[in-house]
Amino acid sequence: MSAANDVVEVADDLHDELAQAQAELDRHPTASANGLCVACRTPGPCAAREAAAAVFVRYGLLPHRLAGATRPELVRARIVAR
């Protein structure tokens, strides 16, 4: 296998790892209303969320945020027109 193939393989692995970590973050938001993980129902951030966030920290990257994932409407937060 060539060095170029090795680089592509590492990039693919990194891409998969980040995609998996992002999916975990999206599944485990901490609800604004009660501070519990939406999936685990434990005080957030839950262990799954912490582990997924650590992946992004390791590579010095920021995850994407999923709008509305923390259910802000439950604490009557709303979008204010700019």
Ligand SMILES: [Zn+2]
């Ligand atoms: Zn969770």
